[in-house]
Amino acid sequence: MLTDTIKEATLNQHQQLEKALVAKMKTIRSMQGYVDLLKVFYGYFGGLEQKINQYINSSHLEDHNQRRKTNAMADDIEALGGKLPITANTNDLPEINNALQAFGALYVIEGSTLGGSIISKMMQQHLPFDGQNGLSFFNGYGEQTHQMWAGFKTALNAVAKTRDDEAVVLQAANDTFAGFKQWMDKQ
Numbered sequence: 337m338l339t340d341t342i343k344e345a346t347l348n349q350h351q352q353l354e355k356a357l358v359a360k361m362k363t364i365r366s367m368q369g370y371v372d373l374l375k376v377f378y379g380y381f382g383g384l385e386q387k388i389n390q391y392i393n394s395s396h397l398e399d400h401n402q403r404r405k406t407n408a409m410a411d412d413i414e415a416l417g418g419k420l421p422i423t424a425n426t427n428d429l430p431e432i433n434n435a436l437q438a439f440g441a442l443y444v445i446e447g448s449t450l451g452g453s454i455i456s457k458m459m460q461q462h463l464p465f466d467g468q469n470g471l472s473f474f475n476g477y478g479e480q481t482h483q484m485w486a487g488f489k490t491a492l493n494a495v496a497k498t499r500d501d502e503a504v505v506l507q508a509a510n511d512t513f514a515g516f517k518q519w520m521d522k523q
């Protein structure tokens with residue numbers, strides 16, 4: 337199944353990104369540092385979502401509208417007194433010209449909800465949050481996380497009909513991971 341192949345094909349990129357992100361998080365010891373981290377996600381995921389939304393709608397993924405992350409990130413940044421940065425443009429984003437490529441990119445965004453709760457907990461260990469204020473993006477779907485992930489995987493498996501389709505999704509997912517790492521290093 338595509339969901340097995342894609343996990344294996346992106347494992348290395350995930351590990352590299354996770355390592356870089358954990359190292360970065362260890363240096364964050366102020367709310368300003370946390371806002372800056374959110375801005376990195378907002379810039380890249382925000383730009384990606386604009387592209388993805390041109391190709392994916394509720395016919396591919398029933399609850400697509402509820403899955404968008406840009407608003408949650410914007411709310412968190414503004415709740416903590418930050419200003420919204422500009423979002424990544426075509427130069428920094430993977431190629432997304434069809435629904436298959438859009439699904440490859442969305443795999444990376446949706447998958448980030450699985451690590452999001454870990455990031456949320458790590459940040460709360462060191463920073464003085466006011467309740468859960470400013471954590472809505474990383475808290476993501478909360479207790480619904482695994483259910484939402486299962487729903488996404490079903491849609492992902494349905495969208496790729498052939499081996500060639502699968503190759504397009506895999507390439508887009510890998511490019512999305514690589515692009516995020518580069519974007520993070522550049523900020």
Ligand code: HEM
Nearest residue numbers: 342343350354357358443444445447448450451454455516
């Ligand atoms: C500190 C940072 C991170 C940690 C600790 C982390 C941790 C995890 C864990 C534990 C899982 C597996 C969950 C499960 O199988 O139930 C997972 C899956 C995943 N994560 Fe992360 N993650 C982090 C950052 C990210 C980021 C920033 C992205 C995307 C930009 C990402 C993308 C994914 C994807 C796509 C999967 C799904 C893999 C699959 O196909 O099963 N992760 N992550």
